[in-house]
Amino acid sequence: MPQNIPLEYYLALSAIMFVIGAAGVVTRRNAIIIFMCIEMMLNAVNLTLVSFSSYLGDASGQMFVFFVMAVAAAEAAVGLAIVLSLFRSSQTVYVDEVNLMKW
Amino acid sequence: MSLHVIMFSLLAILAIATGVLLVTRRNPVSAAVSLILHFFALSGLYLTLNAQFLAAVQILVYAGAIMVLVVFVIMLLNLGKEQNLRENFNPRTAITIAMSAALIMQLVLTFTGNPTGKNQLSAASEKIGSPAEIGNILFSTYIFPFEAISLLLLVAVVGSIILAKRTVDK
Numbered sequence: 001m002p003q004n005i006p007l008e009y010y011l012a013l014s015a016i017m018f019v020i021g022a023a024g025v026v027t028r029r030n031a032i033i034i035f036m037c038i039e040m041m042l043n044a045v046n047l048t049l050v051s052f053s054s055y056l057g058d059a060s061g062q063m064f065v066f067f068v069m070a071v072a073a074a075e076a077a078v079g080l081a082i083v084l085s086l087f088r089s090s091q092t093v094y095v096d097e098v099n100l101m102k103w
Numbered sequence: 104m105s106l107h108v109i110m111f112s113l114l115a116i117l118a119i120a121t122g123v124l125l126v127t128r129r130n131p132v133s134a135a136v137s138l139i140l141h142f143f144a145l146s147g148l149y150l151t152l153n154a155q156f157l158a159a160v161q162i163l164v165y166a167g168a169i170m171v172l173v174v175f176v177i178m179l180l181n182l183g184k185e186q187n188l189r190e191n192f193n194p195r196t197a198i199t200i201a202m203s204a205a206l207i208m209q210l211v212l213t214f215t216g217n218p219t220g221k222n223q224l225s226a227a228s229e230k231i232g233s234p235a236e237i238g239n240i241l242f243s244t245y246i247f248p249f250e251a252i253s254l255l256l257l258v259a260v261v262g263s264i265i266l267a268k269r270t271v272d273k
């Protein structure tokens with residue numbers, strides 16, 4: 001066990017979290033769970049930005065994370081509204097049962 | 104072993120475990136609860152990185168606002184368990200697991216293959232994570248993105264109301 005945590009540990013952790021989220025996006029059918037997996041991927045990238053910011057002593061990374069959080073909040077509002085109106089129009093949230101855009 | 108190492112190990116295990124739970128649970132509500140735990144673990148990781156402001160914002164925005172919205176939508180839709188999530192062992196799951204393992208290997212090798220030699224937090228990190236310093240930078244260097252993001256949030260609020268409201272009878 002090292003006395004200090006090297007920067008690479010944080011980067012590896014965020015890579016693992018990002019890939020778990022990506023696997024969820026590919027395998028799940030429920031639109032809400034896909035949406036939550038996307039939030040998790042955004043968070044993994046946030047962790048990378050914060051760890052670089054803290055290890056390099058530069059505040060820009062933390063500002064980026066702040067803006068990513070604001071965009072994620074906007075995305076949450078719009079995405080869930082889309083899921084709601086989708087459920088209202090076709091009574092399902094399973095993405096493989098939705099074929100509105102298929103032509 | 105220092106406190107930093109212990110906290111990092113515990114929080115990293117918690118974050119990965121709750122992430123796996125999120126992907127594997129069939130019930131949307133238990134997936135949402137594990138995602139909330141995941142956000143708390145991330146907030147703790149931000150604290151180990153001396154980013155106090157972001158740790159607080161993480162809990163307020165993600166665990167407080169976004170997840171409440173998600174749980175409300177799950178409640179409104181009255182979803183049951185996801186059917187045939189694991190219909191035996193289909194090739195799609197196998198391909199996903201293999202691709203994920205390959206991607207993890209590649210990302211970890213990319214990040215760790217060329218050591219940066221950064222073994223401890225920068226001395227300035229205690230200062231730059233504080234709300235005062237973040238506020239100073241936010242309202243000087245990043246004032247234009249800040250205003251743009253407020254406009255984006257306004258547009259998102261109006262758009263989600265338009266999307267989610269019932270269509271008016273003619």
